[in-house]
Amino acid sequence: MSEEQKELMEFPCRFPIKVMGEQHPDFHPTIFEVVRLHAPDLDITDIVARDSSSGRYVSLTITVTAMSREQLDDIYRALSSHSLVKFAL
Template sequence: MMSDDLKTSIIEFPLDFPIKVMGEQHPEFAARVLDVVQQHAPETAASDINTRPSSKGNYISATVVVRAESQQQLDDIYRSLSSHPMVKVVL
């Protein structure tokens, strides 16, 4: 088994990487998603997030474009978003 240091990534860093986050409709959803992302990628701005309500308006999706510097950074963002109570799915 390979150690984390020896694993190679098919992604070449740095790059702008879109992360899609879905949750129940809430007026603070985008702001909370941004707060979580900024813990790992502080340069991410509100202008890097696009939101879209579901067809019935019960859910909201947010696509955040993050300037990713490493696979570890992306993994940390995914873990933090996935554990947030407002988030249902992270893709």
């Protein structure tokens, strides 16, 4: 992220994170817990799930109240390194 883009973000702010993975019964609750470690105020209603047209994949849009850029970086690192996650945007 460029310096100009960093200056455009003001914290705290609501920030959507998109997480994609294969359909798995533990995907939704596991991802919820991973994000909640870094955003303790996260509520299950902050997550919207959408299945792919084939039904093989699921995407979650998780809207967190971000307090800092560092917090968002920690969330992305945790999600990107998780075995159930294919992509985190």
